[in-house]
Amino acid sequence: MSTVTESFHRLQALAPKGLVRFLSIGLIGLAVDSSVFAALFYFAHLDKALARAVAMPVATCVTWALNRRHTFQATGRAKHHEVGRYAAVTICAQAISYGVFLAICSLFPKLPPNIALVVGAVVAAGFSYSGQRFFTFAPIRAG
Secondary structure (H helix, E strand, C coil), X not given: CCHHHHHHHHHHHHCCCCHHHHHHHHHHHHHHHHHHHHHHHHHCCCCHHHHHHHHHHHHHHHHHHHHHHHCCCCCCCCHHHXXXXXXXXXXXXXXXXXXXXXHHHHHXXXXXXXXXXXXXXXXXXXXXXXXHHHHHCCCCCCC
16 A cells, blocks of 8 residues: 555544545636636636636535535435535535635735735635535434
């Protein structure tokens, strides 16, 4: 087993259930988000607020599919109920991320907007993990 794999498994054992995978998938989502944003902002010359508003849902679709498959176990809910719950948590998390992004862009207009994008995503990550773990992907309790 490689050193990287061993380190990953050690970190997974210490972290709350699914956190390392959730954060790893979050990094993939962040890469998608920032790539779509960059393409729209730098190459298509869309306004940064609009470019970010388009990029976030694309990244959200990617992270839902990956988290559903690799991070959280089946909940026993119908897929459309789970998607609805995911959307509710994600809308709140994305609102936090987007608000931080807009605030940083406004307060520091010379700062590259990709930095504001990353800061917003990091701020929203804790809320998102908690909501997805304890609400979206929480198993149905018998009773």
